[in-house]
Amino acid sequence: MTQGKFFDDEVLEAMATRRSVSKVGPHTPTDDELRELLAAVTPVADHKALRPWRLIVLRGEDRGRLADALDAAAGTTREPGERNSKPYRAELLIAVIASSTEHPLVPEWEQHATAAGAGHLLELALWRAGWGVMWRTGVLANSDPVRAMHGLEEHEHLMGWLYVGDIDPSFRERLEASNRPALDPHQFLGMLP
Structure with a gap:
């Protein structure tokens, strides 16, 4: 996909061609690789440098704990050995947490926006990698059982989970061959009346 003069830049090209991948494979980045990618995330726009976000990595049995917490929140009972399958859609889940603090110049909504920005930058960094x-x-993301399972404090808000894994080669080929047009930018850029 090449549109306009900016798409000669590989970072802008990666941003423009980013797609959500609902079914990921079993291979995942290591914790060390995640730390490297975080270098692209930490410069997120952050009024007063409050750092109002954090990430929690869920692998292995952590996903089972999440499955149990989701069932508890929903009031679902399952047969022995049966589990909620949602957390098992990926081998790696990364919880994005908004961790706001009181500040006279930075309202909570703005701190949540920073946390969402950090989550999206990590998503882009992972995609680019x-x-x-x-x-x-x-x-149920912010239900009591799910919050307790993540160890959230009263002031924290779970923004969701990034499900991460490798991309099936045939699906990657389809993505690369896609000519899905970008959305018309005019609908997003307005002027004052």
């Missing part, structure tokens, strides 16, 4: 990512949320 070749990983498939899907940001998932849900009505």
